[in-house]
Amino acid sequence: MGAFETISFRPENCNGCNDCMIACAQAKAQSDDAARSRIQVLSSDGSYELAMCRQCGDPECVHNCPAAALSKDAESGVIDWDASKCVDCLLCTVGCSYGGMVYDVDAGHVAKCDLCDGDPACVKACPRGALKFLTTARIYNEVGNLEDLFVPGLAGCQGCNTELIIRHAMRRIGPEAVVATPPGCIPGMGTVGYNGLTGTKVPVFHPLLTNTASMLTGVRRYYKRIGRNVKVVALAGDGGTADVGFQSLSGAAERGEEMLFICVDNEGYMNTGMQRSGCTPYGAWTSTTPVGERGRGKTQDAKNLPLLMVMHHCAYVATASTGFMEDLYDKLDRAIEASEHGFAYLHVYSPCTTGWRFPSDQNIEVSRKAVRTNFVLLWEFDPQSGLRLTHAAEDPLPLAEYVMALGKYRHLSEEQIAHIEGTIAQNVKFVKGLAAGVPLAAAPA
């Protein structure tokens, strides 16, 4: 049994407009009567509740059916209702404790949500994002059986996001690959091995901080010459990408070398004792931007590395986050494809439990908050289509929700927070401007 798609409901986004119910009634009962909708939004004391079929994993309605008219589809997870077997006894309505199985008087039988064959009318009709069709299960179903190309027991810190990123990425990239991991957390947690054994199930090597992209250039060109299509992949930290590693990266991007360069950005040199990097944001505590009598964390803004890569006319550039896995996988797919004919750069934000000082079970939550506060913007770029935001920057959460979750910002003054807010606003404006701009393909070759 795989994982299933589902409809999610965010009551805080709902205003009770009932568009979803009308859309459902129209799609399923050819009626404008919201009472016939299979999704029922109820208002109560200013908040909204939902009654609809949950497509339960172990559905009581199915157990309660005496006529074998209900069954859970093993492929889609939808609880199917077979009209030709149903005897209208209504015992299924006794089994359902979610108000999801209801007698439709006009139809003369029970009616329930069937997810519209994977394209729910209610979700499409929702103007405020209160209803969402979650297709994340697709990732599990598609990728769940692919081989994890790292050994179990890598020595990342508890709750390490970077380990998740590299495992997901390499599953998707597959075994026909050579991996370079310059100094940083990724080799540090054992991917290049201990005691003569490697922690990676594909060829992996440990370049200098300075020459990752150059070495991958040579590896790719060699395999091409002998007629083999081998993907070459950098799994590098932000230090190895933005600072010391930048000249070889910039050179390879400018030459259009065919590779996939993944920067795992934990905003500093976390492996060697949490020193600041060019990607460390303003105000952040690191061991080299301490907080004390005079110091109040880093005094400069981070450089925007992914935008720098856009200016290299790369075949593909994107930012991603493990808080938004579908988006991450979409971008991985495009980056892998682009790396077959040019330089692909993927910048994945990786909150660091140890270096940023937050509880190890909060990593994905922190990742989400970074995006929802616009601290991190998710977008992608290719020269043909230009830049496109993949997560709307409108209606961000207050910045405090993000910075207050992290120990490295605990000391921030109001002025510092205002500075960060200013930087975010500027960044949003700049990226939106790019998103609205002319595709770079129009520029002379």
Place this chain on the structure above:
Amino acid sequence: MDQTHYLIVGASHAALSAVHAIRLHDAERDITVVTRDQSLPYSPTVLPYVVSGRSAPERVFLRNEDYFTRLNVKYRRGAAVRKVRPATASVQLDDGEEIGFSKLLLASGAAPALPPIPGLAGVRFHVLRTLNDAIALHSVLPKTKRALVLGGGLIGMHAAENLAKGGAQVTVVEIQPHVLSGYFDADASGIIEKVFATNGVRLLTSSQVTTLAGSGEGCRAMLSDGAELDADLLLVAAGVAPVTDFLDESGIEIDRGVLVDDWMHTSAENVWAAGDVAQARGFFEADKIINGILPDAVGQGRIAGMAMAGDAGAKPYAGGVPLNTYAFFGQQAMSVGVQESALDSSGVEVYRQVDAEAARYLKIVLQDSRLAGIFGINWAFDPGVMRELILRRIDLDAVKQPFLDAPQKIARVLMSRNWR
């Protein structure tokens, strides 16, 4: 002697629910299901629809062979159990074969109870409990002109409706003052009775058949008021009783049904019981009751299966809440919980809205601001949600009036807040 880890007697809802629960926890050990039927599993509840022809007999099976193969379950048809011997952890089948078990579930269900009417043994009559019963009734339907149904319970009323739809002239004889008295009060039953009368079914309530005699192909019934009634089809639907005869020498404690604790465990070691055969704690009453309804068979079967498999997630039985749904002549009646008459009177409040003309009825019974029962005819509410309100003893004090005004909506809001 054949040996199996889990042995399950019976193959309807309680048994299937137990198999499912066991396999969720224990993918390995042997499961054997023995049933006296020759067919794949089916539900007694679907049988009235087989009688009417709405359900084809070959399409009512709850599981196919593939299901049992996939779950590594040995499904043995035509295997009626004659004796259960807890001391030697074995059962004996009708043909003398013995099967040893480590854990045994009794889910043998119920069988029609035959009323002690003089002459009954001498006339041809039908009952409706097995698929063969239903097929037999279906086959005589076309040539039935006058049908007599003994008993105005759910089975009798379902059958009466279908016989009437098939063109027969139908009379139902019910000993109680009203039909369906187990689930509805006089007002509600009155509405249902009126619909039956409108559709040409004759209901004789507070009435009894005193003697029966053969008459040509059919029978002649003498009624308690002295009237005589001829019928070419006699259906006895005067209730059911747990099938426990095979347990007579087992030493397992039996009252009306097999007595079980809150884990569905019987008085005998390694023997459980669930479904219509079991007598378990009632939700409202101190005594153990037989709550012979499909949803409870499913729930009890699950508890038994989990307990048998040692599933640590098992939760004890909350007690049987009577409930049912009843669709008749295109109308819907629902009954969840108990009538006020079943409660001791302290703190009981009853609210009712009756529109007999429109065949609409709603009654809500509260005790100490908690839902005890809700009964409706052609009135929309979610019985499954109401059942949870009862089981969770949700306090309705703060929302009482809104709940009485719009039970479906308020119950759904409470659902979202309490068990979303």
